[in-house]
Amino acid sequence: MLSHNYRIKLEEICSRIANGETVELNEIIWCEKLAKANRTAGTILRQARRKAENPNMTEDSLDGFLNALDIGGLGHERFGRGRFESVDEIVDWFRRDEEGDEWRRRD
Numbered sequence: 534m535l536s537h538n539y540r541i542k543l544e545e546i547c548s549r550i551a552n553g554e555t556v557e558l559n560e561i562i563w564c565e566k567l568a569k570a571n572r573t574a575g576t577i578l579r580q581a582r583r584k585a586e587n588p589n590m591t592e593d594s595l596d597g598f599l600n601a602l603d604i605g606g607l608g609h610e611r612f613g614r615g616r617f618e619s620v621d622e623i624v625d626w627f628r629r630d631e632e633g634d635e636w637r638r639r640d
Contacts, residue, residue: 534571534573535567535571535573535574539567539574542563543564543567543574543577543578544577546560546561546563546564547564547577547578547580547581548581550578550581550582550584550585551580551581551582551584551585552585553585553588564578565578576603579603580600580601580603583596583600583605584600
C-alpha cells in the first residue's frame, strides 16, 4: 500500500507525464523504482503514459475504458505495429499464418 505522501507525489508527477509537461530525470527514476515495488504505483504510471501517448483519450472512449482497466497500450512497439485503423486490420492480424500458432501462445 502506498503512503499518502508517496501517492500525492506520484500522482503529481504522473499528471505532468500525462499532460506532456517537463519531468525531471530523478522524478522518473523515483517513479520507476516505486512502480517496480508497488503494483498500484505501476498502474498509475502506466495509465499516465498511455494518456500521454493518446492525449485525445476520454474516459467514455474504448481507449479510456481500457486504460482504466490497465489493459493495452504501451508496448505495441514490441509487436511491430502501432494502432489498428479498422476492424478488418484486427481480423487480418489474428488470421496471420506466417509464424504458425506459436505467436498466439502466452509466454
